[in-house]
Structures are given as structure tokens and as C-alpha cells.
Amino acid sequence: MCSGEATVAGLGRGVGGEKLEHWVGGLASVSTFMEGDHVRKWDCRGYFQGGQVPGRLAGGFALCYGVDRDYWDSLADRYEKDLLEIAREDRSGVLTEELETLGGEGISVADLGCGPGSLLPFLVGNFGEVIAVDYAEQLLGQARQRCRSRKVRFVCRDLSRGQPLPFKVEVVCCINALIDPDRDKRRGMLRSLRSAMSEKGLAVIVVPALESVFHVYHTLRMIREREGAPDGLDSNEAELMMGEEVDSFTSGIIKVGGTATKYWMQEELTATLTELDLKVHRVRKVQYPWTEEIENPPEWLDGMGPWDWLVICGGDGDGLQAG
Numbered sequence: 001m002c003s004g005e006a007t008v009a010g011l012g013r014g015v016g017g018e019k020l021e022h023w024v025g026g027l028a029s030v031s032t033f034m035e036g037d038h039v040r041k042w043d044c045r046g047y048f049q050g051g052q053v054p055g056r057l058a059g060g061f062a063l064c065y066g067v068d069r070d071y072w073d074s075l076a077d078r079y080e081k082d083l084l085e086i087a088r089e090d091r092s093g094v095l096t097e098e099l100e101t102l103g104g105e106g107i108s109v110a111d112l113g114c115g116p117g118s119l120l121p122f123l124v125g126n127f128g129e130v131i132a133v134d135y136a137e138q139l140l141g142q143a144r145q146r147c148r149s150r151k152v153r154f155v156c157r158d159l160s161r162g163q164p165l166p167f168k169v170e171v172v173c174c175i176n177a178l179i180d181p182d183r184d185k186r187r188g189m190l191r192s193l194r195s196a197m198s199e200k201g202l203a204v205i206v207v208p209a210l211e212s213v214f215h216v217y218h219t220l221r222m223i224r225e226r227e228g229a230p231d232g233l234d235s236n237e238a239e240l241m242m243g244e245e246v247d248s249f250t251s252g253i254i255k256v257g258g259t260a261t262k263y264w265m266q267e268e269l270t271a272t273l274t275e276l277d278l279k280v281h282r283v284r285k286v287q288y289p290w291t292e293e294i295e296n297p298p299e300w301l302d303g304m305g306p307w308d309w310l311v312i313c314g315g316d317g318d319g320l321q322a323g
């Protein structure tokens, strides 16, 4: 359930294979898109990757502020089908590479905000003990079904309260869970994360990159310049659509499928972690294929695709391999 609902115009994102006139209904100046054009599509971290988007055809959708456990549980039935799961989509292998380096039979790991548990089979294969934490009971139930290994302990807990967790592990991962638009809740989650880290423990944190949103719109303009209309976006369309998508530039809040979602700048991320006494060892990009963001991307559009930020922090660099 979303609190504080408000209606917003349809955003500039298409859903694979459907006629796009529907979802641009709210934007008169960009009403000429056709199926197959190069446009921004839904990507996801709580956003729909395909299929039906509730309310979309009605010309708008709810803007959900204050995502809560009911919101996440409401996605449970279609999570695997509709949402991007990093364990599936990280084609660069950056996340698994980092986790493999930190793993080992005698090493324990906690997955904070594990959702339906897409990362758990990998963690079970690479660590001695796994603790999976989430506050959405239905998602946690799915994670249980998905990973029945005895190595895994499941904990239902609201991390945003910042209370110390009842365990310590060498490695904490938190993958696209620090996305609540409420800064205090994110801080609470980070305090809980910190509390679960053993003295020399390390955290592997992945968050949506705000810079990547700019990159996608800039790329859509390049597509228009090279391919001509109706592909990509002209400058007015890009300004308009990005303006519609951004809830707050200064806070990095993006409306994703109508849901207010925190996106992070690299500097903001490192400053926040440093403030919490989590030493940042390295920041990397977890890159996704262009198809995650742009429907039918042109072939010449290779190279730097959209990305999330991955950061390794904590410890003192002497214990586990901080790099």
C-alpha cells in the first residue's frame, strides 16, 4: 500500500512491445512515439520491467511516497517476472566478482534487504553462513522457498529504525535496498548495517546512480541527432520528460513507475559512508545492458551503458581483501 498518493502524468518510459501512445498520453508534445522507437523504458528496482503496469493506461499512476513493507509485499507475486534482479542482470559480473573475493567457508555474510532472495544461492555457494534480512514478509517467504539451504537463516526486521542487529558477520551486502526517499530511514538502515559488521568486516553496497539517469537522457538526445525523428528525444522532449521523472534534483529522488526512489551521486554516497565511519575502499560501476533502459537501442550504442554504484567499505583493509 502506498501512502500519500497523488496522480502524475505518464512518464517517458515504455514497456516492451506495447503501443507507446498510451503512456505518453499526459505529454502532448511527445505524442508521436511508435512501437519500436528508441525511448526510455521502465527499468527497475521496485519498478516494473514488463507486463501490465497498473493505472498506466488510465493516463497516469500513483506517486508513492514513503515506500513501506506493504508496498514491497504488494510486488511479491510478480517480483521475479517484472523486476530487475541484480543477480540476473549484472552481466558485467562486478558484484559476484567482489563477493567471490570476500567469500570463503569460514566467512559469514548477511544480505540486508534480500527481497525474494535472488542473491542467496550465490551466497550459499561462496560463504560458510548466510543471514537473509528483510521486513517484507511475503518477499522473505519467497526467499525461503528459493533457497532451502541449511546455511541460511532468515530474519524479518525493519532496518530503518537503526537498531543494532542481533548478529555480527564478516561481510554485509545491501543491494538496491537503500532507496527509501526518506533520508532518516536510509540513515537508520546504514546504522543497522554498521552494527552487523564484525570489527574488520566489509560491506558491499549497491545503489542506483543519479548520474546514470542524466546519462540515459543525454544518450536519448544523441540518438535523435544521429537517427532523426522519431527515434530518441529532442532537447525539449528530454527536458520535459526528465523534469517529469525527477521529484527532487537536490535530494536525488526519481519517480520510478510512480514510486519515489532515492538515487545516489557517487560523492554523496562516499561522504555518507565516511560520516558513518565506514571507510570507502573502492567504488565501481555495475553496468547494465542498454536494453534495460532504452527500447530497441541502436547497434552503434555500445560502450558505457546505464549503471548502479557499487561500493566496498568498512574494515581497515588488513582483514578481508578490501583491495
Ligand SMILES: C[S@@+](CC[C@H](N)C(=O)[O-])C[C@H]1O[C@@H](n2cnc3c(N)ncnc32)[C@H](O)[C@@H]1O
Binding pocket: 045, 046, 069, 072, 084, 085, 086, 087, 112, 113, 114, 115, 116, 117, 118, 119, 133, 134, 135, 136, 139, 157, 158, 159, 160, 161, 174, 175, 176, 177, 180, 189
Ligand atoms: C529493490 S528490492 C532489492 C531486493 C534484492 N536486494 C535484490 O537486489 O534483488 C529492495 C528490498 O529492500 C527491502 N527493504 C526496504 N526497506 C527496508 C527496511 N527498512 N528494512 C528491511 N528491508 C527493507 C524491501 O523489502 C525489498 O525487498
